[in-house]
Amino acid sequence: MKSKYIIIALLALSSLAFGYSDSVVWSDNLVDNILGYDKEGSLHLGQYFTILQSTYFKPLFFGVLFGVPAIFLIHYLIIGPMIFSHDRKKIYVFTLFNRIVHAIAGIAFILIIPTGLIMMFATTFGGGEFVRICKDIHAISTLLFIVSIVPMFLMWLRPMLPSSDDIKWMMILGGYLNKRKDPVPAGRFNAGQKMWFWLATLGGFLMIGTGVAMYFQDFRLDILVSNSISQIDFLRASAIIHNVLGLAVLALFLTHIYMSVFAIKGAIHSMINGYKEEEEVEILHSSYYKELKEKGEA
Amino acid sequence: MSDIGNARLKFYCDEHRCISCDGCSVACAEAHELPANINRRKVVTMNEGIFGLEYSLSIACMHCTDAPCEQVCPTDCFYIREDGIVLHDKDKCIGCAYCLYACPFGAPQFPQDGAFSIKGVMDKCTMCAGGPEETNSDKERELYGQNRIAEGKVPVCAAMCSTKALLVGDSAEISDIYRERVLSIGHGAKTQPYGWSTAYGSKI
Numbered sequence A: 001m002k003s004k005y006i007i008i009a010l011l012a013l014s015s016l017a018f019g020y021s022d023s024v025v026w027s028d029n030l031v032d033n034i035l036g037y038d039k040e041g042s043l044h045l046g047q048y049f050t051i052l053q054s055t056y057f058k059p060l061f062f063g064v065l066f067g068v069p070a071i072f073l074i075h076y077l078i079i080g081p082m083i084f085s086h087d088r089k090k091i092y093v094f095t096l097f098n099r100i101v102h103a104i105a106g107i108a109f110i111l112i113i114p115t116g117l118i119m120m121f122a123t124t125f126g127g128g129e130f131v132r133i134c135k136d137i138h139a140i141s142t143l144l145f146i147v148s149i150v151p152m153f154l155m156w157l158r159p160m161l162p163s164s165d166d167i168k169w170m171m172i173l174g175g176y177l178n179k180r181k182d183p184v185p186a187g188r189f190n191a192g193q194k195m196w197f198w199l200a201t202l203g204g205f206l207m208i209g210t211g212v213a214m215y216f217q218d219f220r221l222d223i224l225v226s227n228s229i230s231q232i233d234f235l236r237a238s239a240i241i242h243n244v245l246g247l248a249v250l251a252l253f254l255t256h257i258y259m260s261v262f263a264i265k266g267a268i269h270s271m272i273n274g275y276k277e278e279e280e281v282e283i284l285h286s287s288y289y290k291e292l293k294e295k296g297e298a
Numbered sequence B: 001m002s003d004i005g006n007a008r009l010k011f012y013c014d015e016h017r018c019i020s021c022d023g024c025s026v027a028c029a030e031a032h033e034l035p036a037n038i039n040r041r042k043v044v045t046m047n048e049g050i051f052g053l054e055y056s057l058s059i060a061c062m063h064c065t066d067a068p069c070e071q072v073c074p075t076d077c078f079y080i081r082e083d084g085i086v087l088h089d090k091d092k093c094i095g096c097a098y099c100l101y102a103c104p105f106g107a108p109q110f111p112q113d114g115a116f117s118i119k120g121v122m123d124k125c126t127m128c129a130g131g132p133e134e135t136n137s138d139k140e141r142e143l144y145g146q147n148r149i150a151e152g153k154v155p156v157c158a159a160m161c162s163t164k165a166l167l168v169g170d171s172a173e174i175s176d177i178y179r180e181r182v183l184s185i186g187h188g189a190k191t192q193p194y195g196w197s198t199a200y201g202s203k204i
Ligand code: HEM
Pocket: A102, A104, A105, A106, A107, A108, A109, A110, A152, A156, A189, A192, A193, A194, A196, A197, A200, A201, A256, A257, A260, A261, A267, A268, A269, A270, A271
């Protein structure tokens, strides 16, 4: 028994030693770093990252974190929530599978977004152990995100494809600027929901990719080597993309919560029990409602 | 530090003297008892194999003026001493590696902890000046290595450099030393090969 563990330990140790001697960041690749900063042929990513991170990212995240809810607060006070009749029939719109996948994604986001913000504003939280734990939670909950976002991508891919309703929906901003219950042009999902879907899935894959790159840091990717992109430039690009895209994810995530919890009274129940109010579908997803009527399902 | 005045401590590696012996990096790793995968100082060879252009030099943290690492750190854990040494606080650092992305010299490094390869907190050259802990305390030594500057000693890498290629000190003085070296080296261009005539004259 014991010898087995010793062998495993030795293997692990030798892989560490091997890992180091093969470092893609700190071996002779250090030379690429130096040449890569300000010399001819440089991607200048070192400077871009330094400027963005030192002066722009924090205020931008601060602005989105408080600005987006502030706009919604004004919207709520002036226009107020949409309230749909609960007396009519209910329409079954989300299967149990849909709801489970969505719930896992929701948990992942609730873990990922605040921990990400805490890292961005680490000074405010004093740095150290607390922020380090948040950083680990951020990384671990990415696994939850992966197992939910892949099935979500596949299960909603078809209804999320663009349609002619989307342009009309954009023109009237989804009908959210007034309280009239005019039918809004939208299929099963409206243009706003589609934007969130594509950002959460395709954008989500990019967030995963760049996050994993920063997590593992010192690894060899042959595509980079053959395109003579240094690992450090790849990491710099990852950090830039992760933060820029993170801004968009934060903005749309806040929007998503406002819409589902506050702006449309009771919308959140559809993701819990699968049923939407008939009037809600008739008004907010009018094309879908017509389709259901034709098929005799509503 | 009052005797230093406006001095900024800097490294300079004289490429004409560096013989790529790796003595500096070994001395550093031993003196500060660094973990196996951390090399605060590294000797690199530039233009390797290119005829007439190859040279070696030793790099570590360059203790930059307006240090980019300090500008990007989300925990604001860097502090720049009056003498220009760039240090950081490992109790605050979260190991996010932003400093590495900003650094032009690849100086910040991260010990990999255990099986999940979670990155530990950042480590880099301290110019042998320890960290924010009490000077020469056990905790300072444990986290940052020796504090030789506090004892009035030269950083160990430069102290042991056998060819005195690696210079450290007040930047103005370093540049004077280097200028003097460049001006005084050599003894004119040789026009004739050493041979019989040079040694014994042309007469037999
Ligand atoms: C991983 C994060 C999430 C992803 C990728 C995600 C994605 C989606 C998508 C694509 C939809 C369908 C389009 C839509 O109705 O907007 C949806 C619906 C919904 N989501 Fe999320 N969501 C996430 C997190 C959350 C969270 C945290 C909440 C809780 C506040 C939430 C509440 C809802 C509700 C109530 C609906 C139904 C809205 C409707 O029926 O119109 N989601 N989600």
